[in-house]
Amino acid sequence: MTTKHIILAVGMLLSVTACDKVLDVTPKGNYTTATYWRTQSDAVNGITGIYNILLEEDFTGHAEFTFDICSDDEYRAGDHSEDVAIENFTYDASNAQVRFSWRWKYEMINRSNNALIYIPKIEKMDEDIRNRSLGEAHFLRAFAYWRLMLIYGEVPVVTEDDVLASSYNHPKVSADSLRGMIQTDLLAAADLLPDTYGANDKGRVTKGTAWGFLCKLYMNWEKLDQALIYGEKVTTSPNYKLASTYLENFTPATSNNDEMLFAVQTSDTWGYSDFTTYHTPREWGGWNFHQPLQTLVDEFEAGDARKAVSVMGPGDKVDIGTEIATYSASMSETGYHFRKFSSWKSNGGLNYSLKTPLLRTADIMLLVAEAKIRTQGAGAGDAEINQVRKRAGLAEVSGAGMPALMHERRCELSGENERHQDLIRWDKAKLIDITTYYNKPKYGKNGNILVAARTFVRPKHYYFPLPQSEIDKSNGVLIQNENY
Incomplete structure (x- = not known):
């Protein structure tokens, strides 16, 4: 994961009014933490960059929804060979679908961590926008961990302290520990976020x-x-x-x-x-x-x-x-x-x-x-x-x-x-x-x-295996889920 750089795409649609008006966001390019997070505009655009990850094909643009093809409601169809094993419960840790969205969930966590570190340090900022932005960062980090928990059960956790210490190679934590962290982030988000928005900010997350x-x-x-x-x-x-x-x-x-x-x-x-x-x-x-x-x-x-x-x-x-x-x-x-x-x-x-x-x-x-x-x-x-x-x-x-x-x-x-x-x-x-x-x-x-006819095995198929590529990169720190 890139941890020292913030990558901001060309704007993120956070509002759609009757005229399809979009939030004004200037194209930004690449920045380091030494040259970013200076102004209120930096904060708003930084949060926009977190939402932007949701558009990725290998995240909610498609890949996350592939985990539902196991269900009795739909057939995978299409031409993705990795989906066959997902639907049949014959996948293993090398399956491409198992690893596709892992990257983007941790990218969302990474960007949220940066926002939570640096937004409180911006000196001149409307406090309502500061609170809203911090609430959005807490929520979006929680959402990424929520999806990781549902799919894999136990995964590594990276927080603001880890970013500041440049410490990223961690063992996975238990599902209950992960739920506890998600709970903490969601409670913080609920405290900081507004109940509603005006038309120009429709689509941002709320207390609800x-x-x-x-x-x-x-x-x-x-x-x-x-x-x-x-x-x-x-x-x-x-x-x-x-x-x-x-x-x-x-x-x-x-x-x-x-x-x-x-x-x-x-x-x-x-x-x-x-x-x-x-x-x-x-x-x-x-x-x-x-x-x-x-x-x-x-x-x-x-x-x-x-x-x-x-x-x-x-x-x-x-x-x-x-x-x-x-x-x-x-x-x-x-x-x-x-x-x-x-x-x-x-x-x-x-x-x-x-x-x-x-x-x-x-x-x-x-x-x-x-x-x-x-x-x-x-x-x-x-x-x-x-x-x-x-x-x-x-x-x-x-x-x-x-x-x-x-x-x-x-x-x-x-x-x-x-x-x-x-x-x-x-x-x-x-x-x-x-x-x-x-x-x-x-x-x-x-x-x-x-x-x-498929064979569902308890408790193995309650979760998917961790991507083998991530286990290999961890040099023995990350241990595969049981039964895989």
């Missing part, structure tokens, strides 16, 4: 973002009472209410709404992300990856408005800008594509102003419902589940237990990189037997087997 990830962290940690406390800070706040329709979350002009707690910020004129390209049919400008399976499509109830927004199926009419085209089953191996991640310009071509969702209020609302059900019994989460169902045009439920909650999360969050982690979390808590979901084939549109 930090609270939402605290809720997710505590659910992963099986600290359900704490999850409920922080989840309800989100769900009871008027600042983070659900969008009036599900479609608003997946429409370029409205995807930066109150519900979108954290998203990769892109614009069709700046900030290209590969995410949309990967999910779109090849015939309509995309690369044809991540195809929904029939089992996911069948999960949607009759009348569920989310189905038409989420999935393209045979005979569907789709506005691809230059025409209203008809989707054909021949366009994919499963007969379907995700619709919620694709948008087209009126004059043709993909519209990259559609945001990549990383956290929505609906996710937190359903986690609150889950925490209530698991601590208070069936029916305790009905109010939250029914808010989500009402928006989808569905009848209310009464006395909902975990099966109903699991169904709702699957439909609401389809394709949003949650399913695999949900199944793992529920299996660890002995709420399900994950092998009944994974130890069977994935079928194509004609009933053909796309992926043969």
Whole structure:
């Protein structure tokens, strides 16, 4: 990792108004810590450089979402050979996908550490902007460690003290230690960040973002009472209410709404992300990856408005800008594509102003419902589940237990990189037997087997192996995860 230099890309879109106005950020190039972090502008641009990492193809631009192809919701499709082993649970430490995003998560940590070291030293700076910037750095570091924890379980930790001491080659820490550090950063972020922003800063992380990830962290940690406390800070706040329709979350002009707690910020004129390209049919400008399976499509109830927004199926009419085209089953191996991640310009071509969702209020609302059900019994989460169902045009439920909650999360969050982690979390808590979901084939549109029955091994497949290349570079300091 580069630790003495800060690399700032050409601006980062942090706001999209009705006119697609972007934050003014002057191209910066390369700086050392001796020549940077002098002014308020340096601080704001430095934080912008951290957000900018989210655009990387080998991070949330695509690679992070590949870890969900293990799930029972989608088929990998595409032409990446490393994905075959990920989907089949036959990967090892040399798998390219295992190492792709490792680099960018640590780059995010590195840039956050620099911000946390040097922003407090800037003499002339508006204190509200200083606090906001430090809150963003704490949050973005926590997000990188959160993703590392979910994928690998145990990883090395690098903090500000390590940067100042030029000490980077560390052994991994336990998952609980990692959760503790993430908790500390998220609590600091929640204390420093504002509740909301004006139009020109829409897209920056807020208190609600930090609270939402605290809720997710505590659910992963099986600290359900704490999850409920922080989840309800989100769900009871008027600042983070659900969008009036599900479609608003997946429409370029409205995807930066109150519900979108954290998203990769892109614009069709700046900030290209590969995410949309990967999910779109090849015939309509995309690369044809991540195809929904029939089992996911069948999960949607009759009348569920989310189905038409989420999935393209045979005979569907789709506005691809230059025409209203008809989707054909021949366009994919499963007969379907995700619709919620694709948008087209009126004059043709993909519209990259559609945001990549990383956290929505609906996710937190359903986690609150889950925490209530698991601590208070069936029916305790009905109010939250029914808010989500009402928006989808569905009848209310009464006395909902975990099966109903699991169904709702699957439909609401389809394709949003949650399913695999949900199944793992529920299996660890002995709420399900994950092998009944994974130890069977994935079928194509004609009933053909796309992926043969797989063998999920506990606890090995709860996490992925650490990249062998990182172990080799550590000269024996970094030890591989058990079972690999």
